[in-house]
Amino acid sequence: MKNKLRPFLRSVWLLLTEVPGWSDAPLAVRLRRTVPIVLPSAGIAAVLTWNFAWQAPQIRAQRDSHAPLLALEAEIESLQLDSSEQQAVELAAQAEEASRLLLSSPTELAPLLGALKKEATDRGWDASFHPGEPVTETTGTVARISYQPVRVKLTRTAGPTESYVSLLALLERFSTSGKRIDLMRLAIRADENRWQSVEANLRLACLPLHEKTSQ
Numbered sequence: 001m002k003n004k005l006r007p008f009l010r011s012v013w014l015l016l017t018e019v020p021g022w023s024d025a026p027l028a029v030r031l032r033r034t035v036p037i038v039l040p041s042a043g044i045a046a047v048l049t050w051n052f053a054w055q056a057p058q059i060r061a062q063r064d065s066h067a068p069l070l071a072l073e074a075e076i077e078s079l080q081l082d083s084s085e086q087q088a089v090e091l092a093a094q095a096e097e098a099s100r101l102l103l104s105s106p107t108e109l110a111p112l113l114g115a116l117k118k119e120a121t122d123r124g125w126d127a128s129f130h131p132g133e134p135v136t137e138t139t140g141t142v143a144r145i146s147y148q149p150v151r152v153k154l155t156r157t158a159g160p161t162e163s164y165v166s167l168l169a170l171l172e173r174f175s176t177s178g179k180r181i182d183l184m185r186l187a188i189r190a191d192e193n194r195w196q197s198v199e200a201n202l203r204l205a206c207l208p209l210h211e212k213t214s215q
Helices: 002-017 028-067 067-082 084-102 106-122 164-174 209-214
Strands: 125-131 136-140 142-156 179-192 195-207
Touching: 028 067, 028 195, 106 125, 106 142, 106 164, 125 164, 136 164, 142 164, 164 179
Parallel strands: none
Antiparallel strands: 125 142, 136 142, 142 195, 179 195
């Protein structure tokens, strides 16, 4: 192997350093002959060495550091392909409509109960409202929605005529007041002559407590 390598290297050397018409040219002349080949080759070798030893590791490190952002961008693009702009507008409108049904802060409770009391008075009922402690529903550690319980006591003031119809209309008015109000319990006390009283447990939907205090 060694005997074959030497003739090969000698042949390459003679090819690179050959001076036309001067077969026995001195070494200095032969070296000058290789300059147009050696210098570009050395430059290419230097560029490749710099690229693989310095630039490529930096590019890989930068790409790795931006991997979460690239993944997020890909996810956003995927979501944009899955959901049209019209769907996004519709979802935003639904979210806004749902938020209007919730009490945004505890200060909204008293005016709402005052309006319901006036509605009851107009329909021939004396109403008293007794709010309880809010209860928050959570999913894991995330608060989804809070509920404000309210106990209502109604006493008929306008006589027995059509009391049942009037009560149904009043309860319907509670549910269409512009806020989400759930009827959880209804108890009616009456005798043959007149209605004694009506008690109801209502539940008003509101924003989670931590969101209300932050506003």
